[in-house]
Amino acid sequence: MYLNRFVNGEGKYVDDIKFDNMLYMSIVRSPYAHAKIKKVKGGLNSSELKAYYTGMDHAMREPVLAIDEVNYVGQCVAAVFSENRYESEDLLNSVEVDYEPLDAVSSIDDALKKPAIHDGMKDNILDTEDVGNKFNEKDIDYDIKVSDTLFMDRISANPIETRGIIADYKDNVLHIYASSQSIHRLKGGIMKTLNLKDGEIVVHHVDTGGAFGLKALIFPEYIIAAYASMKYKKPVKWIETRSEHLQAAHAGRGVKADITLYAKKDGKINGLDGTVYLDTGAYFTDDDLVDLGNAMHEVTGPYFIENAHLTGKYVLTNKALNGYYRGAGKPEASRIMERMIDLLADKLKMDIADIRIKNATEKPFKSPLGFDINYPTKPLLEAALKHFDYYNLSKKEKLGISLFILDEDTAPGESCRIIVKNGKVTVYFGGDVSGQGHELFVQEMLSEEFKIDKDLISLDYDDTNTLKDGTGTWGSRSAITHGSVLMKTAEIIKNDVIKKFGKYDKDLLLNNEFNEYYYYKIDYNANSVNFNMVSCNVNDMNSIKIYTYYDLGKVLNLKNVLGSIHGGGLQALGEALSETLRYDEDGQLITNNIADAGLLTADKIPQYNIKIVENNSEFPDKAKGIGESTMIGIPSALARSIELQTGKRVTKFPIDDLSLFNKCME
């Protein structure tokens, strides 16, 4: 199996690529969360490269290199280059920067109280947005009202392979080699910032060691490397250190919500109102819109609630920018709802499953917050409860449950190229693989479709020339988008064989040459209904049991599915229990290594009880999504299991309580 190369140390990541005369880039970063720059001398700084890299032309975008001020610890101030990596680190000391430190804002609460961090703004609220139908509590039918504040702290993506890039400008073309979820998006971003025309840039996808949403973004360091390569006419490499990653890479979550539910005595919820805050960090990025958008639109989730309204606030702080993290707003939305419905159940002394059944639906529906739910939610909930014998098991184990919609970012579709040559079949996707093992389902599906050996099929990396268009790998989409475009393109190839020879057989395919490109368009986001249940004994970390009941449509490859659940399960435990980025009041990062940042290791992998149901989707490959499900379903269910034992309601993530899970070593 050619995926073995990763295990055998034969992967070829950005840092494994070497070119002659290559320059290494090191970045002079701000040591202050907020300061005026009185002087900067040396290195490549904004007196030469004055540019903004974020997609939308927003007034509060981040400059590629700081201009006159810095707004978070780790912000890029200047860059230095050397053919020797050690020397480029040494050169950091050659840049002189005079700072005048200013007061910093290091949390959402701080930001709401303190003066604006940016000149020209009256406060730290970048934008306010309303979704749903504003209602008056007098006008709705309710017996009980429950309110609470929920908080999900910041978390860093922390892929095993940190960010990295090589920019190589030669023969008037800028070649980019990057660890990325979407080289097409990266291409667009670099073109826009550096005013390049099509034909002047090619982005190459290379082995990518994890991404978790982060690598769908574009970063100032990438622009600096690209610019420097064009300036020096040499390849320029930048590889992020773990310290830089924790400090400066766009971080996820950072969401606070004040929520009120209005319900009848029987548990039926008739209204939801509240405010959701997103910690955007120091500047605006396009992904803020996606994160807070999802976190608001999806709050009512699988439940039919007739009146719902939320106000969203984008809040500026002196911290690294906000970015995507596995789920990008979806886990936030679900966690808000699931924690609130548990609270309501407690107030009404109802069972947490009963109250969910009461609010789930028999039909697809559109929520007042604007979320189209494609499937009824009650049948799956009831089937899952029955499958795990919830009502009996809940007498023995401390169970938390979570019913959720997985919103799959299927739009606008995906591209694929299949090349048949020399008896081998090679596949390229526009949406880049970042370590999930797409190779496995590609081999499984194509070997069935073409009736050929798996070993003859491989997934290779595209560049922006091989495939003229492409989307990306994120949002639980690949099984649907990549799987479907693969089916479609395979169909075209089979038709080519039939057109040419009047019939299809595998020898006619393999003994000839074919080359087809196809973009499978999808103009909406699909979704599916899923369920998690978690139990634990709060004195024993190894007692955590995760019950999973996911509707995956047709399973394309079981290994892919199990990998996603096993790894994602551990990642979800980390987010629930310990993983975070914490700052002091001066905006300095306290959690500046991966142990302090709370990452869990494989010895903490929980027990799994996995049931997969296959209700086919409407797509050509009949698949549904999975990637973000564990992050959505597990943390809130675990929180419930814990609070049942401690008697302390959980409203903050990570829960991070030293006394939980007796950590006295045996």
Added chain:
Amino acid sequence: MYPDKFEYFTPDNIEGLEELLDKYKDDSKILAGGHSLIPLLKLRLTSIPYIIDISNIKDLSFVDCNNALEIGPMVRTGEVASNKIIGDKCKLLADAASKIADPQVRNMGTVGGDVCEADPRNDLPAVMLALNAEFEVTNSKEKRTVKAEDFFKDAYTTALESNDILTRIVIKNTENYYGKYYKYTTLSSDFAVFAIAINMSLNNNKTVKDIGIGLTNLNSTAVKPVEVENYLKNKKIDDKVAGEAFDLLLKSCDIEDDINGTAKNKEKILKNIFINGLKEIYEVL
């Protein structure tokens, strides 16, 4: 890793090491297992022009037991955890070493390095205090013995001068002792939030004959709560005695709110662990 420039030496005997230390003085540092020093170099938190790797010096790597248990500083903590002599003679030390980090760290890190680094979170300083260990310190001019309780001065600070070498660790309190290392961690870090090392022996009448205690990460450096040790001597251990001992123990601690939790929460957990630990060891004996 991208540290500042340094020159690297690998002497194969102690005289060679002494010569280099005398020559480069404060600009030099011993490298043992490297698992404290290299992270500092890598993050450029320190810069050392002359690094002297002592892993080739065979005379620094031994485990002997004649009258006392004697351990060379270059013995890896993984070896300390699994060595038969150490396991037989000193349960506390073997137990604590097995609780250091993970196999990769223990395969490199050394007992001498763990002690000399004197990181308040390191496990072995408190263990050495509980064991009343003695350190043989050598330089080009002299050889002297420093007691563990005189060795740890402050965070990352010991009684060693820049030309001193820790050449031998001597542990006398082995016969009839039993001990254990109670280490509390977070879910994600191997370093102790706090830990307690206890080494105990009993009289025939079931009263405490001798007890050694060491505390990890409960103050700016490892501490030995001598008052608690004295209080417990000649007493039988029950809940009341253990509770009173804990109140005395708190005097040696400086517990603060930090990233791991509030001082209150930590104190509560600590109390539980200390009292249960004392009772557990007492019962084994």
